[in-house]
Amino acid sequence: MKYLFGPVYSRRLGHSLGIDLLPPKICSLNCVYCEVGSTTELTCERKEYVPTEEIIQEIDQVLATSAGGRPIDVFTLTAMGEPTLHSGLGKIIAHLKAKTDKPVAVLTNGTLFSDPQVRADLSGADIIIPSLDAARQESFERVNQPAKALNLEQIIEGLVLFGREFSGEVWLEILLVKGLNDSLDDLLALQQAVRKIQPTRIQLNTVARPPMDGLAQPVTREKMAQAVEILSDGFAGPVDNLVDFQALEKKKAGSKKQLPEALMEEIAAMLQRRPCPLEEIDKALHIQDLELTRECVQRLVAVARIEKIIHSDKEFYHYIQRPEE
Numbered sequence: 001m002k003y004l005f006g007p008v009y010s011r012r013l014g015h016s017l018g019i020d021l022l023p024p025k026i027c028s029l030n031c032v033y034c035e036v037g038s039t040t041e042l043t044c045e046r047k048e049y050v051p052t053e054e055i056i057q058e059i060d061q062v063l064a065t066s067a068g069g070r071p072i073d074v075f076t077l078t079a080m081g082e083p084t085l086h087s088g089l090g091k092i093i094a095h096l097k098a099k100t101d102k103p104v105a106v107l108t109n110g111t112l113f114s115d116p117q118v119r120a121d122l123s124g125a126d127i128i129i130p131s132l133d134a135a136r137q138e139s140f141e142r143v144n145q146p147a148k149a150l151n152l153e154q155i156i157e158g159l160v161l162f163g164r165e166f167s168g169e170v171w172l173e174i175l176l177v178k179g180l181n182d183s184l185d186d187l188l189a190l191q192q193a194v195r196k197i198q199p200t201r202i203q204l205n206t207v208a209r210p211p212m213d214g215l216a217q218p219v220t221r222e223k224m225a226q227a228v229e230i231l232s233d234g235f236a237g238p239v240d241n242l243v244d245f246q247a248l249e250k251k252k253a254g255s256k257k258q259l260p261e262a263l264m265e266e267i268a269a270m271l272q273r274r275p276c277p278l279e280e281i282d283k284a285l286h287i288q289d290l291e292l293t294r295e296c297v298q299r300l301v302a303v304a305r306i307e308k309i310i311h312s313d314k315e316f317y318h319y320i321q322r323p324e325e
Contacts, residue, residue, distance in 0.1 A: 134181045201239070267281055268306065
């Protein structure tokens with residue numbers, strides 16, 4: 001499969017079959033915390049970056065085989081960039097809704113919601129998970145490093161309009177980065193934006209894997225508690241704290257006693273898209289621990305989910321495609 005990957009288990013969505021709509025790394029933002037790495041094409045231009053019909057064909061192949069008997073709770077449209085940049089988004093969502101009764105979710109940075117066509121394309125989905133990391137322009141520019149065409153006020157207004165029009169659920173994700181968008185002024189500005197947008201729920205997060213330059217760092221447990229309290233004020237829905245501080249603290253302390261299952265699933269999903277050498281896996285997923293990456297890869301080899309191949313005298317790891325995939 002070129003565009004579909006998984007199903008991968010997600011704490012938020014259950015068993016999610018991912019649909020990757022763009023080549024890496026085309027995006028309207030260049031977020032300092034992005035786990036995929038720096039944006040190579042910073043743009044707000046919508047077009048058919050990969051053929052819509054090819055994506056639909058892969059969807060039909062998966063549905064025809066019932067995903068090989070593996071459970072699927074949700075189809076998730078995503079990208080190693082910004083999925084709403086793909087002009088075939090609405091057609092893909094409509095095809096999924098016509099072919100399956102499973103919910104369709106879209107992970108998006110929310111920057112293009114001021115465009116009525118983007119809102120119309122998303123209208124057929126069940127769950128939209130947009131991001132809004134800052135409600136002050138200076139913080140937005142520091143954390144998200146947007147394309148020049150983007151204006152934060154227009155982005156927030158687009159989210160407000162979408163919330164009014166959309167009949168499904170909107171889970172607004174806010175990711176806090178230490179020293180960049182976590183001040184009291186930042187949190188109070190986000191509080192005001194949330195009151196306008198009125199999402200179904202808020203999902204609060206922080207940096208799980210600092211990028212190679214070390215700029216993006218997680219906020220403290222106390223800062224997250226403060227953020228939950230401020231964002232809950234005047235908001236009727238739940239505010240979910242998605243941060244596993246125990247895991248973050250273990251990672252900081254260098255604990256490797258247990259290999260994280262979620263990380264091994266991320267590695268498998270990455271290799272399902274293309275073969276990669278060990279160092280690229282470690283860098284692309286921002287693990288920053290080559291020994292841990294090697295242990296995870298060796299475990300995946302041992303259970304025959306991936307294999308090591310040699311190409312031009314270099315070692316790559318390759319996903320083992322099951323016959324039903």
